[in-house]
Amino acid sequence: MNAAMTQDAILKISSLQKRYGEVNVLKDIDISMAPGEFLVLVGPSGCGKSTLLSCISGLTDISSGTIHIAGRDRTNDEPADRDIAMVFQSYALFPNMSVERNIGFGLEVRKVNEAEKKRKVAEVADLLKIEHLLHRRPAELSGGQRQRVAMGRALVREPKLFLFDEPLSNLDAKLRVTMRTEIKRIHQTTGASIVYVTHDQIEAMTLASRIVVMKDGVVQQIGTPQEIYNKPVNAFVADFMGAPSMNLMTGTATREGEHVRLQIPTPEGPPLELFDYGPGPETLAAGDTAELTIGLRPEAMTDLGLRSGGMDGRTLQSADCLLDVVEPAGADTYAVVQLGGTEAVARLSADAPVAAGQRVPIAFDLSKISYFDIASGNRL
Amino acid sequence: MLGRRQKREKWILLAPALAVLALITLIPLANTLWLSFTDTRISALPEPVHFIGLENYVYALTDPDFQEALFRTLYFTIVSVGLEGVLGVAVAVLLNQEFRGRTLLRALIILPWAVPTIVNAVAWRLIYHPDYGALNSLLFQLGIISDYRSWIGDPATAMNMVILADVWKNFPLVAYVALAALQTVPEDLSKAAAIEGAGPWKRFCSITLPWIAGPLMVVMVLRTIEAFRVFDIIYVMTGGGPADSTKTASFYVYQEYFNYLRSGSGASYAVLVAGISAVLIVFYYSVTKRQTAGGAA
Amino acid sequence: MRRSLVQSILLYGCALLLAAFTAGPLLWLAVMSISAPTDLTEVPLRWIPSQLDFSRYAALLSLDGGNGERFLSALRNSILTAGGATAAALLLAIPAAYAFSRRQASMVLLFAFLATIMMPPITYVLPLYSTFSSLGLLNHTVTLIIVYTAMLLPFATWLMKANIDVLPVEVEQAAFMEGAGTAYTIRQVVLPLALPAIAATAMLSFLVAWDEFFYALIFTNDLSAKTLPVAIADFSAGRVTDYGVIASVGVLATLPPAILAIAFQKFIVSGLVAGSVKG
Numbered sequence: 001m002n003a004a005m006t007q008d009a010i011l012k013i014s015s016l017q018k019r020y021g022e023v024n025v026l027k028d029i030d031i032s033m034a035p036g037e038f039l040v041l042v043g044p045s046g047c048g049k050s051t052l053l054s055c056i057s058g059l060t061d062i063s064s065g066t067i068h069i070a071g072r073d074r075t076n077d078e079p080a081d082r083d084i085a086m087v088f089q090s091y092a093l094f095p096n097m098s099v100e101r102n103i104g105f106g107l108e109v110r111k112v113n114e115a116e117k118k119r120k121v122a123e124v125a126d127l128l129k130i131e132h133l134l135h136r137r138p139a140e141l142s143g144g145q146r147q148r149v150a151m152g153r154a155l156v157r158e159p160k161l162f163l164f165d166e167p168l169s170n171l172d173a174k175l176r177v178t179m180r181t182e183i184k185r186i187h188q189t190t191g192a193s194i195v196y197v198t199h200d201q202i203e204a205m206t207l208a209s210r211i212v213v214m215k216d217g218v219v220q221q222i223g224t225p226q227e228i229y230n231k232p233v234n235a236f237v238a239d240f241m242g243a244p245s246m247n248l249m250t251g252t253a254t255r256e257g258e259h260v261r262l263q264i265p266t267p268e269g270p271p272l273e274l275f276d277y278g279p280g281p282e283t284l285a286a287g288d289t290a291e292l293t294i295g296l297r298p299e300a301m302t303d304l305g306l307r308s309g310g311m312d313g314r315t316l317q318s319a320d321c322l323l324d325v326v327e328p329a330g331a332d333t334y335a336v337v338q339l340g341g342t343e344a345v346a347r348l349s350a351d352a353p354v355a356a357g358q359r360v361p362i363a364f365d366l367s368k369i370s371y372f373d374i375a376s377g378n379r380l
Numbered sequence: 381m382l383g384r385r386q387k388r389e390k391w392i393l394l395a396p397a398l399a400v401l402a403l404i405t406l407i408p409l410a411n412t413l414w415l416s417f418t419d420t421r422i423s424a425l426p427e428p429v430h431f432i433g434l435e436n437y438v439y440a441l442t443d444p445d446f447q448e449a450l451f452r453t454l455y456f457t458i459v460s461v462g463l464e465g466v467l468g469v470a471v472a473v474l475l476n477q478e479f480r481g482r483t484l485l486r487a488l489i490i491l492p493w494a495v496p497t498i499v500n501a502v503a504w505r506l507i508y509h510p511d512y513g514a515l516n517s518l519l520f521q522l523g524i525i526s527d528y529r530s531w532i533g534d535p536a537t538a539m540n541m542v543i544l545a546d547v548w549k550n551f552p553l554v555a556y557v558a559l560a561a562l563q564t565v566p567e568d569l570s571k572a573a574a575i576e577g578a579g580p581w582k583r584f585c586s587i588t589l590p591w592i593a594g595p596l597m598v599v600m601v602l603r604t605i606e607a608f609r610v611f612d613i614i615y616v617m618t619g620g621g622p623a624d625s626t627k628t629a630s631f632y633v634y635q636e637y638f639n640y641l642r643s644g645s646g647a648s649y650a651v652l653v654a655g656i657s658a659v660l661i662v663f664y665y666s667v668t669k670r671q672t673a674g675g676a677a
Numbered sequence: 678m679r680r681s682l683v684q685s686i687l688l689y690g691c692a693l694l695l696a697a698f699t700a701g702p703l704l705w706l707a708v709m710s711i712s713a714p715t716d717l718t719e720v721p722l723r724w725i726p727s728q729l730d731f732s733r734y735a736a737l738l739s740l741d742g743g744n745g746e747r748f749l750s751a752l753r754n755s756i757l758t759a760g761g762a763t764a765a766a767l768l769l770a771i772p773a774a775y776a777f778s779r780r781q782a783s784m785v786l787l788f789a790f791l792a793t794i795m796m797p798p799i800t801y802v803l804p805l806y807s808t809f810s811s812l813g814l815l816n817h818t819v820t821l822i823i824v825y826t827a828m829l830l831p832f833a834t835w836l837m838k839a840n841i842d843v844l845p846v847e848v849e850q851a852a853f854m855e856g857a858g859t860a861y862t863i864r865q866v867v868l869p870l871a872l873p874a875i876a877a878t879a880m881l882s883f884l885v886a887w888d889e890f891f892y893a894l895i896f897t898n899d900l901s902a903k904t905l906p907v908a909i910a911d912f913s914a915g916r917v918t919d920y921g922v923i924a925s926v927g928v929l930a931t932l933p934p935a936i937l938a939i940a941f942q943k944f945i946v947s948g949l950v951a952g953s954v955k956g
Contacts, residue, residue: 057854059850059853059854078385078853079850079853079854080853080854080855080856080857084854085854085855086850086851086854088847088850088851089847090845090847092845092847092848092850092851093848093851094848094851094852094865094866095848095869095870096866096869096870097865105852105855105857106855106856109855109856109857109861110856153851153855157855386780386781387780389776389780389859390776390780390781390782391776392772393772393773393775393776393780393782393859394772394773394776394782394786396768396769396772396773397769397770397772397773397790397830397834398773400769400823400826400827400830401790401793401827401830401831403827404801404805404823404824404826404827404828405793405794405796405801405827406793407804408800408801408802408803408804408805408808409796409800409801411803411804412800412801412803412804415803415804422803471695474688474691474692474695477688479688479689479692481692482692485692485695485696486942487939487942488696488699488700489695489699490938490939490942490945490946491699491700491703491935491938491939492699492703493938493949494884494931494934494935494937494938494939495703495931495934495935496887496888496905496906496909496930496931496934497888497890497906498888498890498905498906498907498909498910498930499706499906499909499927499930499931501910501913502909502910502912502913502923502927503702503703503705503706503924503927504702505913506706506709506920506923506924507702507705509920511718511720512717512718512719512720512722512920514705514722516721517720517721517722517724520721521721528720548698548699548702553949556946556949556950557949557950560946560947560950595950605795606795608797609796609797609798609799611797611798611799611890611891612890612891612906615890615894615910616910616913616914629797630797630798630799633799634799637799637802637803638895643803646803647803650797650799650800650803651800653797653799653800654796654797654799654800657795657796657797657800658792658796660795661792661795661796664795665788665792
């Protein structure tokens with residue numbers, strides 16, 4: 001991160017630590033975010049993502065480190081002084097106030113004059129399509145409407161930074177998709193800078209301009225959805241992002257001239273053999289053999305029907321696999337194959353004529369392959 | 381959560397309440413403590429005050445009248461609270477059954493609680509009246525007694541009659557707490573025990589009672605603390621008599637202060653009574669804490 | 678489970694007995710208050726009044742004549758004292774409860790609050806008496822209001838804390854994020870949500886103050902400040918020869934708390950149970 005970038009960052013977190021007594025819940029967090037970015041903090045529960053958001057908001061004080069927002073040190077500032085707004089998981093609407101007063105509350109506190117307040121509330125209500133709800137109480141609204149009001153309350157003050165704490169997790173599955181689109185639309189219209197916490201990796205992939213994957217209070221990887229998906233820095237990220245998750249198979253790699261020979265053991269007989277004509281694991285010297293974790297996403301293991309171009313023998317290679325379980329899922333059919341000590345999932349076409357117990361040729365797309373160290377899980 | 385500001389704010393929020401409590405309780409408490417080491421008297425003219433060390437306490441602890449007052453207080457407390465406990469649980473069990481008029485009865489028993497303590501004392505004093513009291517008349521007409529009695533004029537019965545009046549007013553609290561606890565007893569537990577062949581009494585002792593023991597204990601200790609300070613009902617019903625048979629510790633201190641005007645000596649009695657209360661209060665704290673930690677309430 | 682006939686008889690018998698034990702003394706008090714004076718001195722008693730006599734109520738509720746004036750001024754003093762103390766206690770208790778609930782004020786301190794009211798009043802009464810006496814504040818309603826405020830405060834704080842605890846904290850955080858200060862948040866967000874709790878706390882506090890006797894006995898000595906309990910004790914100990922007058926004063930003093938208790942039974946019972954059991 002160069003100096004100019006630091007200057008321009010809308011949010012810059014440096015060496016942030018958060019301890020509760022002896023427990024270190026956030027360890028050395030460094031994040032820099034450019035204006036207009038949609039940054040998604042994602043990770044399993046207990047990874048510290050919500051605590052980190054709470055630290056950014058100022059609702060939780062931090063143990064060490066600094067937080068800069070729009071170039072100013074806000075580490076010790078009150079939440080209200082940080083020029084930020086937050087959308088809570090439970091919406092946290094004021095039940096005793098009308099929608100209009102809920103949205104205008106921040107302006108009311110700041111003693112903005114009545115006409116100005118009304119105008120801004122109307123503007124936001126128009127953007128969120130909730131003009132007709134302004135005189136209702138939160139109790140009279142549906143989940144999706146409450147969600148819009150909560151966003152309206154955040155938007156109306158035009159803060160430098162928006163914080164979203166799992167805002168969709170209280171909605172049913174269908175509404176969640178609608179609201180996801182809605183949030184994306186608002187981001188595109190307003191160009192707002194957003195930090196967004198979720199445990200749902202699909203939400204992260206669809207919304208983010210960049211994703212921060214966290215685990216046990218440590219940032220695992222920061223990158224665009226494509227980087228995170230295609231080049232996960234370790235086995236954890238590979239496993240956590242994507243559904244179904246990446247197949248992590250234990251096997252051996254040997255560098256033989258221009259290719260790397262991969263052998264993945266199968267329970268029923270000889271190992272599966274593939275040849276990686278790409279760069280292969282960097283640490284592997286010519287002639288060396290190493291045991292490692294081989295990562296391939298389900299969509300890199302397909303049936304031949306999907307590969308009309310046929311095998312080129314280099315990036316696409318075919319091998320027969322014994323299908324353990326076949327799970328039709330509508331658009332695709334997933335087939336489980338015992339490979340390298342794991343239940344590897346292959347993503348086949350919906351109408352693939354396959355059944356459990358059959359040996360079927362599977363096309364492996366080696367351009368999407370990842371290698372991880374077995375002990376550390378780090379990308380090789 | 382937020383560090384410094386919240387800490388500062390906490391004290392700002394607490395300050396008014398703390399100030400009032402300090403003025404009305406803490407400072408007087410310290411003052412009483414100080415008085416108890418002096419020979420101060422209440423008088424219109426300023427009198428010299430001497431620090432006399434533990435003299436008041438030596439006197440108080442060897443004063444047989446005060447000891448008797450303490451024992452009377454203890455008797456009042458144990459018998460009242462004991463009866464309130466038994467009656468309260470019995471009423472709660474009854475009100476936990478399904479029967480017609482249950483809702484009405486549940487509402488009815490709040491009335492004794494709502495009656496002001498002084499009205500309660502006055503009403504029972506009228507009921508116990510030796511000549512025109514309802515109790516005498518009722519028992520006589522039912523043939524239970526052949527002569528009218530002076531219920532609170534007789535040292536042998538006075539204290540017990542006061543206790544009856546106190547129990548009447550205070551059993552509803554115990555009953556309501558016990559009832560609330562009873563309503564959380566899982567029906568399955570009782571049914572399972574019934575299938576195992578346990579009779580109603582056995583089920584009550586081995587399932588119901590242990591289940592409600594926690595909250596019951598807390599409210600009984602709370603009642604004990606209240607009963608130990610008993611004053612109002614004594615003041616109105618018997619004035620400590622007859623023959624001091626209802627003179628409790630609080631009443632004793634009251635007389636030492638306001639009848640005999642010996643504030644130094646009275647303060648030492650007050651401190652001793654407060655000390656016993658403090659022990660009860662600490663006990664209350666520990667059962668409440670255990671109760672909260674147990675989470676059964 | 679079905680009940681046998683014997684069980685049913687036993688159950689309804691117990692219920693009747695309880696109803697009689699609970700209502701009996703009160704009914705008798707009411708009957709006495711409307712019996713002719715001569716009915717009350719018959720031996721054995723005449724249970725059913727020979728005629729209904731409401732004259733005592735009429736006398737008590739009119740300012741003419743000693744009893745009426747004594748009763749009405751005591752009623753006024755009681756309303757002022759209990760009402761004033763309740764309002765003051767709530768005003769102090771709400772911020773304190775917020776500090777305990779949301780600002781991590783020590784629970785030991787809260788318990789110390791409670792311990793102060795559990796102590797016998799004789800612990801505090803003499804220094805208070807001396808102080809009020811030297812300030813010339815004896816026999817003033819405001820004195821009782823101050824003392825009662827301290828007496829009600831711990832319990833009110835405790836109840837309010839328990840009720841604030843269960844409010845969603847995120848709503849307050851949202852208010853802070855929007856820039857509201859603590860005072861504004863308490864007023865605009867917390868209090869509206871806690872309104873039922875405040876009402877319950879106010880009612881219980883009022884009843885406790887209405888009931889107080891000891892301090893009132895010591896700090897007041899005439900019509901200008903004596904509260905109902907002291908006035909009733911006076912009636913009972915004084916030269917009143919008609920027991921019906923004492924009974925009707927008792928009935929009138931019981932009516933306000935009894936009406937509150939019956940009308941808000943659920944409220945009050947749950948407040949009582951929570952207040953006495955929860956830590």
